[in-house]
Amino acid sequence: MQILVIGSGAREHALAWKISQSPLCRKLYCAPGNPGTMSLGENVPLNPADIERLADFAQTKRIDLTVVGPEMPLALGIVDEFEKRRLRIFGPNKKAAEIEESKVFAKQFMTRHNIPTARYRAASSPPRAREIIKSGEFSFPLVVKADGLAAGKGVFICRAPDKADEAVQRIMVEKEFGDAGARVLVEEFLTGKEVSFIALTDGIKVRPLVSVMDHKALLDGDQGPNTGGMGAISPSPFLDKNLFAEVMDGILIPTVTRLLEEGRKFRGVIYCGLMLTEKGPKVLEYNCRFGDPETQPQMLRLKSDLVEIISDALEDNVLARGMEWTGRPAGCVVLASGGYPGAYEKKKWIQGVDDAARLSGVTVFHAGTKLEGDRLLTGGGRVLAVCASEETLADTMRRIYSGVQLISFEGMHYRKDIGAGLGEKESP
Secondary structure, eight states: OEEEEEEOSHHHHHHHHHHTTSTTOSEEEEEEOOTTGGGTSEEOOOOTTOHHHHHHHHHHHTOSEEEEOSHHHHHHTHHHHHHHTTOOEESOOHHHHHHHHOHHHHHHHHHHTTOOBOOEEEESSHHHHHHHHHTTSSOSSEEEEESSOOTTOOEEEESSHHHHHHHHIIIIISOTTGGGGSSEEEEEOOOSEEEEEEEEEOSSSEEEOOOBEEOOEEEGGGEEEEOSOSEEEESOTTOOHHHHHHHIIIIIHHHHHHHHHTTOOOOEEEEEEEEEETTEEEEEEEESSOOTTTHHHHHHHBOSOHHHHHHHHHTTOTTSSOOOBOSSOEEEEEEEOTTTTSOOOOOOBOBOHHHHHHSTTEEEEESSEEEETTEEEEOSSEEEEEEEOOSSHHHHHHHHHHHHTTOBOTTOBOOSOTTTTOOOOOOO
């Protein structure tokens, strides 16, 4: 097969890394890819949002399979465009992808179908949002979210009225997240352990991936603003087999089934961000693609051929074969630019990546990097993902942080507590 991976982050590097190992993969393209994917295949300078040019490329090169990493091209309808041209592509169509594109739609969908989630109100103007906040319907802390796609950064946990007002100001008035902030959700604040539950689906049947836990807050101790993710571990120590089954039966399968009934057949990756509350798991948000940074440890643990599994899903039989995972845990620590998730400087010289990658057991995936001559420079908020998989979680994190210590660039920031204090526990 000739295979195209769309995207340029660490998630796409990890997918390309795994896909390149498949005997079915004859030639790999990445659009646009990054300096890390250059050793796995051919980078193509195409914007992931330019869906017509991507489809033209896939037609010209006779691409057999396209795998979409980021959410934006899915929301723009890349699957619809490819399918119109009879090109095989893995991901939900535009109607199904609305479950991530609009948090208001997702909330309305969950309410219609009794899928457990936080209480909420939607607002289309700053005065209405502030009215909801002042009404007393939601006690503090409460959550204010941008409705649209904001790269995981449009969520504010507000512990006082002035912070909620500030969140509305940033989202709706200052338009910090662009059109994503045309509407907001005001939600009750859920307490518990947060986990990511990710599965592949053919639109009818669901194939869960191994459990994983994201660390979204910028700072140690889960403090600071939300980010796209500062690290992840797999398996999640908080999702045992009973909870796993509860999520499948009470959330994942009903979600896929109800979408199908509404004429939104969802073929691709369905991702539920969950809070494990005292009253059971509740959905924080849906995503319509592989997670980032969750994909990195998941790909390290996957023994099966990812291309075969995706091909089964595209043939409406995602359960056609077993899916094997290593019993060893895996982890990922994200190295970010100073200032992220806010404004940050680019073009900082990165040193030590090759040294870290030479450490036994360490894999480094590129996220926001670029080459100028022979110098590797920063080019994004999240710059690198340092990963490993060892016999225990403690050994895994020690190995990862040994690799982190070898890498440096001006302003480099990372959490030092990914996986800390999370004991070993049997988990799916």
